[in-house]
Amino acid sequence: MLAYITRRLVYGLVTLLALSVIVFTLLQASGGGPLDRLKLNPRMQPFIQQLTEQWGLDQPVWKQYTTWLKNYVSVQEFAVHNAIPIIAIVGAAVATFLIVKFVRSQWTGTYLLGIWSVALYLALRNVTIRFNWGISFQGAGDVWDLVFSRTGATFRLGFTALAIALIIGIPLGIYQAIRQYSFFDQLGTIGAFLAFSTPIFIIGVGLQIVMALYLERWTGVKLFYVAGMNSPGYPDMSIVGKIADTAQHLTLPAISIALISLAGYARFQRASMLEVLHSDYLRTAKAKGLPRRKVVIKHALRNAMIPIVTLVSLDVAFMIGGAIITESIFGWPGVGRLYITAIGTVDYPVVMAIVMVIGIGIVVMNLVADILYGVMDPRVRYD
Amino acid sequence: MTEKLLKIEDLRTYFSTEEGVVRAVDGISFDLEPGERRGVVGESGSGKSVTAMSIMRLIEPPAGEIVTGTIEFKGENLLELGEDEMQAIRGGKIAMIFQDPMTALNPVYTIGDQLVETIMLHQHVSKKDARGIAIKALEDVQIPNAPARLEDYPHQFSGGMRQRVMIAMGLSCNPDLLIADEPTTALDVTTQAQIMDLMLKLAEDRGTAVLLITHDLGVVAGFCDTIQVMYAGGIVEEGSVEDIFHNPQHPYTWGLLGSMTRLDGKHRARLHSIAGAPPSVIDLPVGCRFRPRCEFAIDICGRVLPAIRPIGEGDQSVACHRAEELDLKTLDVDVDHTKEVAS
Ligand SMILES: Nc1ncnc2c1ncn2[C@@H]1O[C@H](COP(=O)(O)OP(=O)(O)OP(=O)(O)O)[C@@H](O)[C@H]1O
Ligand SMILES: [Mg+2]
Numbered sequence: 001m002l003a004y005i006t007r008r009l010v011y012g013l014v015t016l017l018a019l020s021v022i023v024f025t026l027l028q029a030s031g032g033g034p035l036d037r038l039k040l041n042p043r044m045q046p047f048i049q050q051l052t053e054q055w056g057l058d059q060p061v062w063k064q065y066t067t068w069l070k071n072y073v074s075v076q077e078f079a080v081h082n083a084i085p086i087i088a089i090v091g092a093a094v095a096t097f098l099i100v101k102f103v104r105s106q107w108t109g110t111y112l113l114g115i116w117s118v119a120l121y122l123a124l125r126n127v128t129i130r131f132n133w134g135i136s137f138q139g140a141g142d143v144w145d146l147v148f149s150r151t152g153a154t155f156r157l158g159f160t161a162l163a164i165a166l167i168i169g170i171p172l173g174i175y176q177a178i179r180q181y182s183f184f185d186q187l188g189t190i191g192a193f194l195a196f197s198t199p200i201f202i203i204g205v206g207l208q209i210v211m212a213l214y215l216e217r218w219t220g221v222k223l224f225y226v227a228g229m230n231s232p233g234y235p236d237m238s239i240v241g242k243i244a245d246t247a248q249h250l251t252l253p254a255i256s257i258a259l260i261s262l263a264g265y266a267r268f269q270r271a272s273m274l275e276v277l278h279s280d281y282l283r284t285a286k287a288k289g290l291p292r293r294k295v296v297i298k299h300a301l302r303n304a305m306i307p308i309v310t311l312v313s314l315d316v317a318f319m320i321g322g323a324i325i326t327e328s329i330f331g332w333p334g335v336g337r338l339y340i341t342a343i344g345t346v347d348y349p350v351v352m353a354i355v356m357v358i359g360i361g362i363v364v365m366n367l368v369a370d371i372l373y374g375v376m377d378p379r380v381r382y383d
Numbered sequence: 384m385t386e387k388l389l390k391i392e393d394l395r396t397y398f399s400t401e402e403g404v405v406r407a408v409d410g411i412s413f414d415l416e417p418g419e420r421r422g423v424v425g426e427s428g429s430g431k432s433v434t435a436m437s438i439m440r441l442i443e444p445p446a447g448e449i450v451t452g453t454i455e456f457k458g459e460n461l462l463e464l465g466e467d468e469m470q471a472i473r474g475g476k477i478a479m480i481f482q483d484p485m486t487a488l489n490p491v492y493t494i495g496d497q498l499v500e501t502i503m504l505h506q507h508v509s510k511k512d513a514r515g516i517a518i519k520a521l522e523d524v525q526i527p528n529a530p531a532r533l534e535d536y537p538h539q540f541s542g543g544m545r546q547r548v549m550i551a552m553g554l555s556c557n558p559d560l561l562i563a564d565e566p567t568t569a570l571d572v573t574t575q576a577q578i579m580d581l582m583l584k585l586a587e588d589r590g591t592a593v594l595l596i597t598h599d600l601g602v603v604a605g606f607c608d609t610i611q612v613m614y615a616g617g618i619v620e621e622g623s624v625e626d627i628f629h630n631p632q633h634p635y636t637w638g639l640l641g642s643m644t645r646l647d648g649k650h651r652a653r654l655h656s657i658a659g660a661p662p663s664v665i666d667l668p669v670g671c672r673f674r675p676r677c678e679f680a681i682d683i684c685g686r687v688l689p690a691i692r693p694i695g696e697g698d699q700s701v702a703c704h705r706a707e708e709l710d711l712k713t714l715d716v717d718v719d720h721t722k723e724v725a726s
Pocket of ligand 1: 398407426
């Protein structure tokens with residue numbers, strides 16, 4: 001198991017390196033150097049100087065890449081505030097050792113995942129760490145601060161959307177499979193295809209017009225906001241007011257992101273559930289005399305959920321990169337919007353930083369997915 | 384005569400498909416005595432599995448439906464039972480095991496889990512006692528190291544071992560009837576023989592009646608008391624194993640027996656199959672369903688569907704217009720007798 005995880009992490013590292021080379025090269029090839037715009041302004045001369053030095057812009061491309069890479073992985077600031085991180089990490093390591101040694105293999109993955117999530121969370125809460133990601137070409141300041149000032153907003157939106165999609169999409173797919181070809185099933189299918197085939201900006205703008213504009217006109221109450229994360233008066237609100245204000249801002253963009261994933265989950269879950277419902281072992285379960293509900297809940301669900309794990313894990317990874325279009329439509333200050341402006345200005349430290357964060361997310365979530373897979377399906381072996 | 388364990392009358396199970404109504408089981412009647420072991424043979428698609436699934440009431444609506452008939456089990460018509468009552472019978476009084484042991488067990492639960500679940504469903508025992516019964520059941524099917532193997536998952540067993548587990552599961556609640564749908568088809572020959580021996584021993588010891596669906600007449604000869612031969616959704620001949628083997632009355636049975644390899648060397652060890660293919664159960668021919676492939680067919684066979692009727696002194700019955708006049712047993716089966724029929 002440990003050997004497996006180590007190997008996967010090494011592969012992941014290689015993948016990330018390859019990803020960085022490819023994206024870096026593409027950015028170089030995109031033309032219209034980042035400095036061209038700055039050069040128009042004579043007062044920018046010192047800034048250009050600073051950038052050139054920091055990023056080695058007068059050097060050949062491969063040199064620029066190695067400079068970027070060296071900066072990207074070098075720690076600029078690191079401080080441990082108390083003993084908690086050390087205790088957490090050492091504790092997790094000891095627990096890992098004991099579990100791998102003494103616990104039956106099927107649950108190993110769950111335990112390790114849980115323990116390390118808690119340990120890393122505790123550790124990160126009690127240290128300060130920043131990497132030397134340099135300064136942005138747009139003059140927007142330090143790349144590290146820039147990216148991480150946006151992740152909170154993106155996570156809030158992304159996780160809400162994901163939760164909506166999961167909570168509705170998965171039961172919907174299951175129900176559709178159980179009632180295959182019923183009116184409800186057909187309705188779900190049509191709904192899913194509508195959600196799939198409608199461009200996200202139409203969904204977004206449509207929600208704004210109907211749910212915010214018209215609804216306010218009809219009811220006379222402002223139920224949903226169409227832009228931003230909170231109202232200007234937010235800091236002075238009561239706790240209830242704060243929650244309401246947050247929800248009012250969050251609902252529409254979250255729904256517009258959730259709709260497509262929701263449709264995807266429902267379709268996927270429906271197909272996977274149907275396959276299980278027609279399987280031999282379900283026939284066995286029925287032939288044993290199990291009540292239909294137990295057949296579905298105990299014997300079908302767990303098998304039908306296995307393939308979904310991968311799908312959802314990868315969605316989590318992509319969510320980190322933010323929703324470019326939705327964030328733009330709803331004026332949401334997330335990573336996606338930062339990313340799109342950075343691409344427009346060939347602000348490569350920012351673009352690279354975000355691409356790599358997404359890449360790391362995908363590598364990690366893939367690993368998480370594989371571990372969960374093994375937890376849910378005893379046939380999976382790690383070797 | 385003792386009370387019948389199972390008494391099926393004029394059972395018809397149809398499926399509606401896009402091509403039309405599939406008359407998978409079309410008016411069959413048969414009885415089963417307690418402890419009787421009956422073989423159900425017939426070509427693929429003749430309705431053997433659908434018969435079994437009908438008895439278990441596992442035909443899924445809306446596609447499939449038992450249109451008419453009665454299935455009396457211990458004097459109770461199963462078709463009139465509510466779903467709850469039927470659940471108590473499934474797995475408890477009538478158990479079923481299936482063809483493919485590789486896929487018949489749920490891959491994400493341990494063998495123990497699946498056995499204990501069945502036992503607790505039908506017997507009012509504690510989890511601990513259920514475990515004990517499960518271990519006993521695994522030992523009965525000769526799985527070595529039973530207590531430890533309870534913790535194993537299906538993929539950790541070989542095909543033969545899995546079928547043993549299925550048998551253990553089927554018999555764990557001491558059913559009156561075990562339906563085995565081609566239990567050994569997916570296994571290699573040696574394992575097949577072991578499994579059949581085991582089933583015979585267990586069924587005999589407990590007096591469990593068995594409905595054994597199979598393609599293998601050799602297996603029937605060694606295992607069963609009686610046989611029913613199915614063709615295109617109907618029973619064409621039934622009787623004791625002796626009568627059917629030594630004195631087949633239906634040309635189809637006679638053909639099937641001819642397709643058996645004679646290992647005793649008394650007859651030729653040649654294999655032949657009946658020419659032609661069974662009719663589509665959507666477009667059944669008028670008259671006898673076997674007529675297009677029958678070398679003895681005469682005019683009436685094309686007009687009237689022969690009803691199944693008793694013949695001879697024993698319990699043998701046959702659905703053939705010409706049964707009395709044909710003396711099939713004196714005709715040694717040979718390839719030459721089977722004429723080519725364009726299909
Ligand atoms: N769910 C279903 N929907 C439609 N048709 C079905 C269904 N199940 C069975 N049938 C049809 O019913 C007929 C009888 O099938 P059945 O499975 O009983 O055959 P069988 O005798 O068991 O054959 P085999 O030896 O191949 O198992 C076949 O023509 C089959 O296509
Ligand atoms: Mg069958």
